[in-house]
Amino acid sequence: MCAGFGRAPYAQALSGVIVVRSNGSGGRSMAHVLVIGGGIGGLATALLAARRGHTTELFERDTRAPGSALDRDFFGWRRPTVPQAVQPHALLGAARNVLRDELPDVYEEMLRLGARERHELDWFEVRPPELPGDEDLVMLQARRIVLESALATALRAEPGAVLRHGEPVSGLTTAPQAGDDPDLGAGAGAGIRVTGVTTEAGAYEGDLVVDAGGRRGGIERRLGAVGCRPPVVERHRTGLAYFCRWYRLPAGMDEGPRRPWAVTGGAFAGCAVFPADNRVFAVTLFVHTADTTRSALRDPAVFERAARSFPPGEAWLALGAEPLSGVLATASLDNRWSALVDERGPVVTGLVPVGDSITHTNPTLGQGTSLALWAARRVARTAHMEAGSEQFAVAHHEWAVRTLKPWFDFQVVADAAIGERFATRAGRTGTAREVAALFDCALEDPDVMRARARVRHLAEPPERAYADPEIRARVARWLAARPDYAPNEVGPDREEWEKLTAG
Numbered sequence: 001m002c003a004g005f006g007r008a009p010y011a012q013a014l015s016g017v018i019v020v021r022s023n024g025s026g027g028r029s030m031a032h033v034l035v036i037g038g039g040i041g042g043l044a045t046a047l048l049a050a051r052r053g054h055t056t057e058l059f060e061r062d063t064r065a066p067g068s069a070l071d072r073d074f075f076g077w078r079r080p081t082v083p084q085a086v087q088p089h090a091l092l093g094a095a096r097n098v099l100r101d102e103l104p105d106v107y108e109e110m111l112r113l114g115a116r117e118r119h120e121l122d123w124f125e126v127r128p129p130e131l132p133g134d135e136d137l138v139m140l141q142a143r144r145i146v147l148e149s150a151l152a153t154a155l156r157a158e159p160g161a162v163l164r165h166g167e168p169v170s171g172l173t174t175a176p177q178a179g180d181d182p183d184l185g186a187g188a189g190a191g192i193r194v195t196g197v198t199t200e201a202g203a204y205e206g207d208l209v210v211d212a213g214g215r216r217g218g219i220e221r222r223l224g225a226v227g228c229r230p231p232v233v234e235r236h237r238t239g240l241a242y243f244c245r246w247y248r249l250p251a252g253m254d255e256g257p258r259r260p261w262a263v264t265g266g267a268f269a270g271c272a273v274f275p276a277d278n279r280v281f282a283v284t285l286f287v288h289t290a291d292t293t294r295s296a297l298r299d300p301a302v303f304e305r306a307a308r309s310f311p312p313g314e315a316w317l318a319l320g321a322e323p324l325s326g327v328l329a330t331a332s333l334d335n336r337w338s339a340l341v342d343e344r345g346p347v348v349t350g351l352v353p354v355g356d357s358i359t360h361t362n363p364t365l366g367q368g369t370s371l372a373l374w375a376a377r378r379v380a381r382t383a384h385m386e387a388g389s390e391q392f393a394v395a396h397h398e399w400a401v402r403t404l405k406p407w408f409d410f411q412v413v414a415d416a417a418i419g420e421r422f423a424t425r426a427g428r429t430g431t432a433r434e435v436a437a438l439f440d441c442a443l444e445d446p447d448v449m450r451a452r453a454r455v456r457h458l459a460e461p462p463e464r465a466y467a468d469p470e471i472r473a474r475v476a477r478w479l480a481a482r483p484d485y486a487p488n489e490v491g492p493d494r495e496e497w498e499k500l501t502a503g
Helices: 040-051 070-076 093-102 104-112 144-156 219-225 300-308 311-317 368-382 390-403 405-424 430-442 446-456 469-480 494-500
Strands: 011-014 017-020 032-036 055-060 116-119 138-141 161-165 171-176 192-199 202-205 208-211 232-237 240-248 263-265 269-275 280-288 328-330 334-339 351-353
Touching: 032 040, 032 192, 040 055, 040 093, 040 144, 040 161, 040 368, 070 144, 093 104, 093 138, 093 368, 104 144, 144 161, 171 219, 192 208, 232 405, 240 300, 240 405, 263 311, 269 300, 269 311, 280 300, 280 311, 280 405, 300 311, 300 494, 334 390, 334 405, 351 390, 368 390, 390 405, 405 430, 430 446, 430 469, 446 469
Parallel strands: 032 055, 032 208, 055 161, 208 351
Antiparallel strands: 011 017, 116 138, 171 192, 192 202, 232 334, 240 280, 240 328, 263 269, 269 280
C-alpha cells in the first residue's frame, strides 16, 4: 500500500481492473486524484474534485502555502517557478462564472479579501438596458494571491483533500496499458498507463494523475523517463516584453478613475492599468523584445515618465499613489500548446494536463486563469469515468481541442499582430484598421462594447460575435464618419519616447 490516501478504502484492484467504491453520490464511482502543482490550476482541480466526492492529494515543491497576509505573500514570497505570480492578472467573466457557480465560498472569500467586481458596461455614464448574458460580462479585479489564498483556505478545510507542500513529484509510477479498444490494433495506443507519482517520501497511487505543474513543471522529462513518446508541442514566440510596477491609492480613495480606457497601444509601445484589490493597482508598459529602450524601463524614474506619457498611466499616477514595488520585468514569453495525444493515439494514459500544462498563453488577453479553471472543472466532472483508460485520455484531449484551442489560436493571432506592429512600427491599415476601429467604436457604442466584452470574457468566439451584421454595420458607420481615423495615435511619438527613456 502506498503512502497517503492510497486506494483503500476508495478502490481496490480486482483481476487487474480498478473497481472504485461509490461514496453515495447517486451511485457514481469516485476516484483518487493526484495533482502535481499547487498553483491556481492545481488548487482548483484538487478542490473541485474533492467537492464532487473524489479524494485528492496535491503535491507542491514550494514549502510555503498561500495565506491571508496578502501583501506579505505577494511582495515578499520569492517564487522562481511561478514568475508570473507578481504580474497583473485579469479574472475574466469565464473565470468568475466557474468560481460563482462551482465554488461560491471561494468567490465570497475573494470579495472578503478585497477583490472588486467591475461590469464592462459600467464604462458608460448611463448603463445601457440589460440583455440576457450581460451578467457574464463581469471582471474580478484582484491580485493573483487573492485567488490563491481563497482556494488554499477552502482546500485546507476539505476533508477529502491532502496538501503536500514541500514534497515535489520526482517521477511517475506506471503499468502496461490494457488494450481497452481492440479496434485500434496492436501498438496503436499509449502502451503505458500512469498509476501514481513518486517523491522523496515514497510512492503514491491514484486513479488519475493531473499535471498542473505548468510549462516549467518537467512533465516531458518525466514521461520520457518512463518510456513515453514526447508530447506534441506547438509554440509561438510573442516578441513582447512587459514591465510592471505596483502602487496603492491614497488613503480614503477606494477607486481610481473610470476613464480613460485602461489599455492603450501605439505603434511601438503600450500601457495598461490593472486595478486590483485593497486600493492596489499595477501599471504595465510593453514593448518589443528588440526595442533599444527596453532596458531603460527597469529604472523606476524612467518607467514612471514613460507610463505618464499614456493617458491611463497619467490618470492613475496623477492621484499620488504610493509605489509598492520596483519595476518587475518579464519577457521571452510564448504561446504554447501541448497535447498528450498524437496521430498514434494517447502518448500516455492515466495522466491529463490542466492550465499552463495544456495551454500557456501570453497575458495580453488575460485568458490563462479562465482556461485553467475550465480544465480543472472538467477533470472534476469526469474523473469517475475510467480515468486510466485510453478513451478517457482521448476524450480529455478532444475536449481541450474543442474548448481551449480556439482561444489559444485567437491569442496567437492577436499577439502576432501586436508583435509585428511593434517590430515594424507601422500603422494599421486595411483589415487591421477595421479591427482597431471595432475596439475604439466600442468605447462609444454600447452594442459594440457588448460584443467586444462577450469575446473578451470568453462568452462568445470572435468569429461569431464580430460577424453579427448589426455590429459590422455600426462599426462601418463609425468609420465612415471618421475618414481620417488612424489607430494607435494615443501616446508619445518615437522621438518623444526616446527622450523619455534616455535615463
